[in-house]
Every structure is written in structure tokens, then in C-alpha cells.
Amino acid sequence: MKRTGFILTIAFLWLSLFIISACSSGGDDDSGTPGDDTSVDDDVEDDTSIDDDALDDTSVDDDVDDDTSVDDDVDDDVDDDVDDDVDDDVDDDIAPFYTEDFESYTPPNLSADWTVESAGGSTVEVVALKAGSGNVLEINDYATSGDYAKARWDFTDYSELNSAPFTMSFDFKGASGLVSGDIMQYDTDASSYFVEGEFYLYVDGTELTVYDPDAGAVVTCGTTLSADTWYNIELAIDASAATYSVSVDNTATTCADIVFIFGDFPLAAYRFAGFSNDGYGGVGQYDNVVMVH
Numbered sequence: 001m002k003r004t005g006f007i008l009t010i011a012f013l014w015l016s017l018f019i020i021s022a023c024s025s026g027g028d029d030d031s032g033t034p035g036d037d038t039s040v041d042d043d044v045e046d047d048t049s050i051d052d053d054a055l056d057d058t059s060v061d062d063d064v065d066d067d068t069s070v071d072d073d074v075d076d077d078v079d080d081d082v083d084d085d086v087d088d089d090v091d092d093d094i095a096p097f098y099t100e101d102f103e104s105y106t107p108p109n110l111s112a113d114w115t116v117e118s119a120g121g122s123t124v125e126v127v128a129l130k131a132g133s134g135n136v137l138e139i140n141d142y143a144t145s146g147d148y149a150k151a152r153w154d155f156t157d158y159s160e161l162n163s164a165p166f167t168m169s170f171d172f173k174g175a176s177g178l179v180s181g182d183i184m185q186y187d188t189d190a191s192s193y194f195v196e197g198e199f200y201l202y203v204d205g206t207e208l209t210v211y212d213p214d215a216g217a218v219v220t221c222g223t224t225l226s227a228d229t230w231y232n233i234e235l236a237i238d239a240s241a242a243t244y245s246v247s248v249d250n251t252a253t254t255c256a257d258i259v260f261i262f263g264d265f266p267l268a269a270y271r272f273a274g275f276s277n278d279g280y281g282g283v284g285q286y287d288n289v290v291m292v293h
Helices: 002-024 078-083 159-163
Strands: 098-100 114-119 121-128 137-141 150-156 168-187 194-200 209-210 217-224 231-238 241-249 267-275 282-292
Touching: 002 231, 098 267, 114 121, 121 150, 137 168, 137 267, 159 267, 194 217, 194 231, 209 241, 217 241, 267 282
Parallel strands: none
Antiparallel strands: 098 282, 114 150, 121 137, 137 282, 150 267, 168 194, 168 231, 168 267, 168 282, 194 209, 209 217, 231 241
16 A cells, blocks of 8 residues: 555656646747647747748748748848748849840841940941840950940939949850940030940950059959850949949959049949950950849
8 A cells, every 4th residue: 555655656746747847848849849839839949831930030940931021031032032922021122223135126226225336347236146045235346446336325314323332234245355344424514424434354365354543554353254155244333432343253353342433423324335446356245234223
């Protein structure tokens, strides 16, 4: 009888300890088992796409099923948009304020909205690539000194270029020689456009370069462009600081915080061009121009 009482006492004590332990752990969710999750006791240890909620949201366990503007994490931005939701924050997918893919033009002509200039044998043309690849803009600048080819897009409303920092990116492939790209200001006093930032796209083994007003010279950017290869060129432009930086294929170059040449009037245009003033010539193709804040 004494032994039976002793066993019952031990069993009672064990059951009491079990109940105390369960209560002190915050309820039924203390083992990491997904099946016992609720929005009250949900914890990170047993997170799944079914029970994940704002209470235990971290950049490690964030899931597409619980994406809201309240609990959305920094892991869910433009760099990993594969799991993005329609209810995600607007800063995740910011729409460009300008795009140009040259698909709306019938080769070989640009529209009258462009300002096109050429001399000698140099040409500016929209060309169709092989079937399915679409149109591109081609600058073909002859090597004869004095020849040139230029295509400039003027913004009627250029407030977006000057209201906040933005990036301008475009695809580029060069076949030979030297062509260039420019970001331009509009001088309201002279009613003329002037180059603010000028970058030179060499494809003859010479590094990509820009004109640096601080140095008073053309400087290299530490990146060499191979012929007949598509690259994505990106300019990070800050009109208020009057600077820009250059990246190639999402990799920063040594051309960072290059100051504008003038900086006294607002940005209002961009241009692709080829100049043969020194006997250089080049053939370059441009596509998919995108500007976004």
C-alpha cells in the first residue's frame, strides 16, 4: 500500500511539472512543430508558408504568403522580385518615367521627335536585327575627319530629370572604333543644348572613358568593352549634386561622382553620337533606354 501511494505521488508530481512547463512556454507552441501554430503563439522556429504572419516576420522566414506593406521585409525588394505580391510596397517596383526600345519606328528612320544630324558618309538609322530580336538605333560614323552622326532626344517636360536622382541605362554593342553618349542641359539664355556629361564607348581594346572637368581631361573607367558584345551601361545621375557615376553590367566602374561640365542649367536631353574630328570612326548600336528614379 505504501509503495502504491509512493508511485501515485511521483505520477502526480510529474503531471504537475508537465502542466507548469506547458503554461510557461506560451501555450501549445514550444516544440517547433508546424501543426500547432496560431497567430498568437506563432514562432520563427516552426515557420511555414501556411502559418507565417507579421508576428514572426524576419528576412530569413519571409514568405510570399504573408507579403503586406506592414510586415514586408528588406529581403523582398527589386533584386528578388520573384516572390513579390500585388500588395507589396510601391517602392519595390518603381515604374520608369522614360523608356525607348525603338520598336515603334519603321527602319531606317527615327521619328521627327528626334533631332538627327550627320555629315559625310556617317549615318543614323534604325536597323532591324535578325528575326525576333527587334529594332536598335545604329550610329555609323565614318573615319573621315570631320564626319559625324548624332541623334538627340529632347524632353518637352524635363522636370523628372532634375527633381530627384535617377538612373539612365541602355544596352550597347560596338562593332568597331569609337562612339559616344551624352547627357545634356538646355541653356535657356542661348536656346541651345550643351553637353553636361560625355562618355566614350571604345570597342577597340581601349577602356571606356569619360570627360572629367575636375581633371580637365578624358579619364579611363577601368572597364574594357569587347567588339560585337552587348553590354548594359548605367549612369547614376544626380542633377542637384551635378554628378554622375558609370556602371557596366551592374558593376560599378572607377568613374564615380564625375561632375557636370557646366551645371548651370537643367538637364533636358540625351544624345548618342559619333565624331570623327580626329580621324576616329565607329559603329555602335543602342537599345532599351530606361530612366527611373
